[in-house]
Amino acid sequence: MGRAVGANVRRKDGDAKVTGAAKYIDDISFPGMIFGATIRSTIPHGEIAARHVKLPGGFVVADYHDIPGKNYVALIDPDQPCLAEHIVRHVAEPILLVGHADRPRLIGLEQQVSFEYLERAPIYDPEASDTCFKRISIDKGDLDRGFAEADVVFEGEYRTGHQEQLYIETNGVIAVPGDEQMTVYGSLQCPYYVHKALVVLLGLPPGRVRVVQTETGGGFGGKEEYPSMLACHAAILARKAGRPVKMIYDRVEDLLATTKRHPSIIRHRTGVTRGGRITAMDVEVVMDGGAYATLSAVVLSRGVIHASGPYRCDHIRIRGRAMLTHTPPNGAFRGFGAPQTQFGIEAHMDRLADEIGIDPVKLRELNALKPGDTTATGQTLGKDASALPVLREAVRRSGFREKRRKWRGTTRGIGLSLFFHGSGFTGGGEVKLASKASLELTARGARILVASTEIGQGTRTMHAQIVADALGVPFDDIDVHEVDTDFVPDSGPTVASRTCTIVGKLLERCARDMRKRLGRLSPADYFKKHGSFTVTSQYEPPPNLLWDDEGYKGDAYGSYAWGCNVVELEVDPATFEVRPINVTAVAEIGKAIHPMMAEGQIEGGTAQGLGYALIEEVVMRDGRMANAQLTNYIIPTPLDAAPMKVVMLERPYAYGPFGAKGVGEMPIDGPAPAVINALRHCGYDVRSIPATPERLMNAPRQKAEGKRQKAG
Template sequence: MDSKGNSEKKKDLTCVGKSVRRVDGWPKVLGKAKYTADHSFEGMLFAAVKRADFPHARIKSIDVEGAQLPGVEAIMLEEDIPGNPRFGALNPHQPVIISDIVRYLGDGIALVAAKSEKIAREAAKRIVVSYEELPGLFDPREARKSELSIHPEGNEIVHHVLRKGEVSEGFAAADVVLERDYQTQFQEHAYLEPEAAVAVPQPDGGITVYGSMQHPFSTRRVVARVLGLPLAKVRVIQGELGGGFGGKDESSSIVCARAALLALKTGKPVKLVNTREESFVESYKRHPYYLHYKVGAKKDGTLTAMEIEIVADGGAYASMSTFVTWRSVVQATGPYTVPNVKTDVYAYHTNNTYTGAFRGFGSPQIVYASESLMDELAAELKISPAEIRKKNFYQQGGETATGQTLKHVVSLEPALDAVLAELNKKPLEQNANPVFSRGRGFACSYRGVALGAEGVDATGAVVNLLEDGSAIVSTGVAENGQGLRTVFSQIVSEELGIPLEKIVFLDCDTSSIADGGPSVASRCTIMGGNAVRHACLQLKERLNLSEQPDLQKAIKATLNAGKSLYAFGWHNAPKVSWDEHTGQGDAYFTYVYACQGVEVEVNNQTGETKVLRAVAAHDVGMALNPQQVELQIYGGVTMGAGYGLTEEVILEKGVTKNPNFNGYHIPDSRMIGEIVPIIIENPDAAGPFGAKTIGEPTCELLAPAIANAILQATGARVRTIPATPARVLHAMQKEGAPA
């Protein structure tokens, strides 16, 4: 990346940095955007899945006799799978359907394709499976000790360590040592569109799959593996995506692979759409964490040591647990300089729903714990929550827990000051009604951008400039609803000087662009944006725009010279490093910083908590589209409020007790009174036009801010989220707070 390119001043830009409207909004408001379940093909069949009846059991027999209803065209078991029935990014042990041992209630046992969805579902219901029930494990702390092993390879999925300095010395030097336990819940992504796939067999023996997925390339890998086809014969096209938030990776690959299996078997197009209940039971969740923190500090607040042990519930399959918990081990101390750190993060299998990627990816849990802890420590030391943080914040040129020197602008203090200034514009006014108590709280975080040392981080983009000055753009990362098409179009418009109306953005199609890695880790803008920019810069060079600034003339001259105006840009992330034995290294190539604050009102009689106002300050490097950045903040803050207050998948012995929105409460439009977004810009050399990241940091801060505010309002500390009315009331009774 040329470093010159990053020093543009915003005012010189024509399109980047402006709040242009979404380029893909038109079909959405018309109801014409085509989501996967909206696809329909001649002669299409409908699929249904027979799932496990026990969370842990050995299958003795599967009787499909009763399912052979009129209209049923295929019933498939594991033995009918032509390729490898198991998949998984790190540990390929997850079944598409299974015939020996079921490990959670979402496991599929048989697939049915029929002329109608009704017949398919009825047939699936009539498949009779007999089992030998096995004892289950439903708590990762039990799984840690248990003799019982859910997988042959054992219950431990991963154990990450981080060792810096010597904690015993740090605690010896401390004036105060505090130990606290915190606990977090299963959270469901609750994308409004349940998983769906439509698979269409092709004349060459290959298959085309339309799917509701975030990562078409991961899906292609799974489908090809399961069907036993070369990758080139599997074409995966992303349908318009009705939300993902990290949740449409394995969950979607499974649905696509199942539809593809049935399509190949019947030779007909097959549609498979999960109901909301199936989505809840089958799809992976955010990991529940059990966190133990021990912190030492001097009287003045200077941190001397932190010892952290975290146990995560990985559920039935490994999925992304290793990566999710890796982000936790890197960031577990919070954005504070601690000379001595010892962190252990474990993930174990249980017979609960498996857990995986979810917006935040291992950060919301540790931010909740560490930011609650900072307030608890401040109270112990009788200094203010702001003071203790400022005393210990990472600084530019300083060193993180992993030993990385931060070379870029570290904006923790400006973010905190901005939030406090906004929050405290008016003094805290109590409700005249004594039933209600109000309080304020805040939380701060730092976050590694993109994949970091998880793995190879690179992506590509094609810009196809046409003779009339219009352009077709496609990228290896996918639109997930976040606005990627809009922002990338802005970059093309900026670089080539063509209006947005002349840019057409193609749906992500695995057969037309190089595998650009997953659309995760808030990496799309920074990685994909750079790739788009590389493609544009190649075109600019070919067009020789510096000598011939008239684009139309330049296009003509270039084409006449026999040169192509089709450019492929590829971007590799800057180098990172990691030593897995010590947990030391340059974990991510850059970081973002943020602070969110909140004012809450707690009902002393019932424990109900309302968010009156939330303020969120985020350093995004540079806002390529400020309006879209604000939207990410609104959405993330709201999701964070759900995480902190209402959202919890209740699993009892592996059974999901609240598998729809009547029992699982995502925030509604009344949940938060007001959200004030504050954008902080410190352009980063690693990003396109200095841009970094916004998607994920927005949802990792509100839960601890709320917990800290509840404490201020009631004197009670909630150490388990969500802070439901019952938990808040219980905490108040325990603390002997005014009731």
């Protein structure tokens, strides 16, 4: 058993990608295809008073009147129009679509298309907003009692900024119209989200809408919900033009208009004994949702569930809210709320350790969640709970204690963060999704049919490994069907670290069922004798997994992955530039199906987290991203790449395929607080990210404004 699982097999999409043969959306065209562009609002909030459109022949123009079905992007709340009718709520809100056969003719249309507005006052501060998309409360134990048991009560406020996913391939789709039907090809993560949005927009029966994923040049959550909007636009134009329409954003438009990570404000009030035991945690989480609901409610949900960190405490109160502001909607980005809230708790833990004069490792050891402990939602953890093992491994591997001592008072600092990440949809989410996966017998093995997309993380390869071993055939005999809603079942979206642990498990079940039906025959022999057949399995929750969505209590996730980061860095005292010089990333992920690709997720996610911590800053000016280009929205380059030591631990999850948990998102939860804690070690008191040189220059050089008071 286990020839493919655990081995670094050759990835299925590798050869096409290194030879330039892989076809991304902009590499594809159709006969008669024209190009589409979007005309957007230039103000953050107001009423459209007049539309001036003076375009010569040859242009196709469409607005909300051209929508045959409902004018909203179907996702969670029906609040976001596909094309604005009378009101605009943010800069770059789509109003009008223009198509032309000659691509360059779509550049610089501002002269010929313009709008008059009656402007309204915009709101940019989420705490000043009177519109709340979602409120969530988590209550555990008795907070007053918890604070009464404390010797010290300590407070802090932490802030995080926007972050752009910055996939290197911008958003793009092609819509191909047919007779009462529509096909959309695109760079996307969630084909069935796009499918649902098109069905609602076009008013067509589901069977008349088809969505096909093309090779996708990165997603990171940025292609979770936005492609639905773009697909709707292309479909409207295609329907009107009666021709295929290609819409590819350039980088500036992609940065201006598409979703980013929610900025947040996190406030902690914590009760702790002199000995370092945490007795009470009171946490407030405010997320800036932007102008429409999109996925804010779910981002907030994951955020609040992770807000008390991987720590045991009997008395917890968490209050979260996602608020409307007049900026482009924020949405999914790797980590999905957890990087923000775990930045808050982990920065707070080091300040708390300072406050009571205890070592930050010791404080974490004293409070880390262990098997049998309960989380904030009251979930009892199984024996794979690994906060302590990852912490100890990271401390040992990095030489944390010695460097901490040696570097004090120098320009070098070392800091750590301890974190966890729930795999799969939150609470009852997976039950509601009821995902399906199928496996079809072929002449030499089997073909995988799932809607899970390959976006670089290795979906096709990892799924084929699981099926190969569960079916008992060589890895090369497993094919993967292209993601096309006409052929593959709805396996749910490719998000939430669920592609391996949830969809992979469905495939494992399919393969075992297929194995049973084959009896003693090989797939080839069975195929020759009886022909092909298909096995389908549907999600069933692990036994005893209970969730109460009203009270926000119970088993929030089937399993958690656990991580600890140690960041070593150097501050230039003249320029306040920060250079990470070494990173240790320990991750407990159940089972690494493909160790090299799992390591790739950890290295890549950690690098993205270092960018989030230090250099990636979205500058909003009057509701508009002022640095909407790669010249001044900067991400780590090869010269910024810090050496990294990745260590993977495996404590199998009983209901994951071969024991696997989720791995994709967790790596971005830890780097930012580890950086901030390393800066604190250098003497810089920074509580918001990104910790740019400007912010560092103005940071207090001694510690803590946090209030200290005797409880009781």
